[in-house]
Amino acid sequence: MNSHFASLNIDDFYVRRLRDLNIETPSAVQAAAIPVALEGKDVVAQSQTGSGKTLAYLLPLLHKIDKTAKEIQAVILVPTRELGMQILLTLEQLTEGTGIRSQSLIGGAAISRQIDRLKLRPQIVVGTPGRIMELLKVRKLSFHHVRSVVVDEVDQVFELGSMQEVEAILKSMMRDRQVLFFSATMPQPIRAVIDRWMNEPVYVQVHPEQRTSQTLEHLYFVCEDRDKIDTLRRIVRLYNPPAAIVFVNETDDVAEVVGKLQYAGLSIEALYGEAGKQERAKVMQQFRAGKFQLLLATDIAARGLDIPHVTQVINLDPPIDADHYVHRVGRTGRMGKKGTAISIITPKERFIINKFSKALGIEIHEKELSYGKVVEPAQRRRFEEQRQVRVEPGRRGDGGAEEAAPRGGGLPAYKPAPPKAAAAKARISAEPAPAFGAAAAPNDSGREAAVRPATAAAPANKRKNDRAREKDRKNKGAPRWLKDKQNKPGT
Ligand code: AMP
Numbered sequence: 001m002n003s004h005f006a007s008l009n010i011d012d013f014y015v016r017r018l019r020d021l022n023i024e025t026p027s028a029v030q031a032a033a034i035p036v037a038l039e040g041k042d043v044v045a046q047s048q049t050g051s052g053k054t055l056a057y058l059l060p061l062l063h064k065i066d067k068t069a070k071e072i073q074a075v076i077l078v079p080t081r082e083l084g085m086q087i088l089l090t091l092e093q094l095t096e097g098t099g100i101r102s103q104s105l106i107g108g109a110a111i112s113r114q115i116d117r118l119k120l121r122p123q124i125v126v127g128t129p130g131r132i133m134e135l136l137k138v139r140k141l142s143f144h145h146v147r148s149v150v151v152d153e154v155d156q157v158f159e160l161g162s163m164q165e166v167e168a169i170l171k172s173m174m175r176d177r178q179v180l181f182f183s184a185t186m187p188q189p190i191r192a193v194i195d196r197w198m199n200e201p202v203y204v205q206v207h208p209e210q211r212t213s214q215t216l217e218h219l220y221f222v223c224e225d226r227d228k229i230d231t232l233r234r235i236v237r238l239y240n241p242p243a244a245i246v247f248v249n250e251t252d253d254v255a256e257v258v259g260k261l262q263y264a265g266l267s268i269e270a271l272y273g274e275a276g277k278q279e280r281a282k283v284m285q286q287f288r289a290g291k292f293q294l295l296l297a298t299d300i301a302a303r304g305l306d307i308p309h310v311t312q313v314i315n316l317d318p319p320i321d322a323d324h325y326v327h328r329v330g331r332t333g334r335m336g337k338k339g340t341a342i343s344i345i346t347p348k349e350r351f352i353i354n355k356f357s358k359a360l361g362i363e364i365h366e367k368e369l370s371y372g373k374v375v376e377p378a379q380r381r382r383f384e385e386q387r388q389v390r391v392e393p394g395r396r397g398d399g400g401a402e403e404a405a406p407r408g409g410g411l412p413a414y415k416p417a418p419p420k421a422a423a424a425k426a427r428i429s430a431e432p433a434p435a436f437g438a439a440a441a442p443n444d445s446g447r448e449a450a451v452r453p454a455t456a457a458a459p460a461n462k463r464k465n466d467r468a469r470e471k472d473r474k475n476k477g478a479p480r481w482l483k484d485k486q487n488k489p490g491t
Helices: 012-020 028-038 053-063 081-095 111-120 129-137 154-159 163-171 188-197 225-239 251-263 277-288 322-329 347-360 377-390 420-430 446-451 460-475 480-487
Strands: 043-046 074-077 102-105 124-127 148-152 178-183 202-205 216-222 244-247 268-271 294-297 312-315 339-345 365-370 373-375
Touching (some): 028 043, 028 053, 028 202, 043 053, 053 074, 053 178, 081 124, 081 277, 124 129, 148 154, 148 163, 154 178, 163 188, 225 365, 268 277, 312 322, 322 339, 322 347, 339 347, 365 377, 373 377
Parallel strands (some): 043 178, 074 124, 216 339, 244 294
Antiparallel strands (some): 365 373
């Protein structure tokens, strides 16, 4: 790997800008792609999510911009508005004060305003294929001077049905333009487009076998479908991440899930493809600013997003295939930072996890929630066994779930409301100890108490006492006239 951006022939001005952003050493994909892109070659670059692909194409592209010219010289095509805005922001950070102008041309925004802004003569445009085609058709754009075109997250651009538009856009340019395709995944249909539109492309593949970041930990929890939301709630309470993205498959489920989780007291908002432009922008801005903890999203909406404080990705629905898994989990564990990818699945969905694990060559560990901790299933079984052993006849515990659980493990502490078993246990422990001769003393195990042969062996006077006490207990809080009535002989 090159030790410095300057050794990659990046202009000093940008090297200093990058240093101001704490970016000093090129990442693997940058070290590999920047030199070939600077040579003017067509490039197909595949590397993990969060590995610095944006700068790998922006830096060579900026190198070639003639800031005195007023024509569009570079085009960046993206699948979504959010990714487009993110790239525009990076461009603006890099080019501030240089005289280089960039503009976004994204569907969903007012086209008339975009046409007006084009009068400022940007040299770089970032946009979605549909909107760019619209503007080309009405001749508000001209790509005759374009030298470089990048398709970022190219697989998703094509998946969203924009392959023809991308090809039409490429057709509107001169033949000597440079084409760069970037993505973490390169499914088969892209190959045909590469053959049609690229000239002897250079393939840059950084650890293609290693498709997810090595700094990611992959976990899954199994529960029934109806318990998924509650499991998610418990996981979030337990880990309490600064920010996490929760994925669902269907946009139809978004409102329902958000409603349930907000009701459960979680700080969550949704970002989904069908929401209005302003609403999406507001949600993204607030999430980036740390105004809420969880972002509920669908695959499309969250593709390519770079939000540095996201430490967890949680799949409430399993992704449809291994490629989607790669893109989802790639929202965390970026650029060497640690991250956790958690899938919440039903017993029937276990096979999906096995499939991803095999396809991606990664270990996805099964975990369980037990006594406010994240444990391995075997560890949970050991807990249970130890608990059984610790339940000694005659011992009266106070029955707290946390006390009953074996200590240690270094896992984050979690103080949940007492689970049902614990509540039952507390009730049992509070009962008075039998006077004498009972088969088993009350103990801190609900199960043991249930199998205890009630009061069968108790002497008759104890049964009488118990009945009297029970009547007394029931009477508590009853109106005086009723108590008097009940205490009358014969009632
Ligand atoms: P990307 O994969 O392009 O979305 O980039 C992921 C994140 O890494 C972004 O926040 C970048 O600012 C950051 N980044 C990109 N290149 C480097 C680098 N060479 N060193 C440190 N951080 C970087």
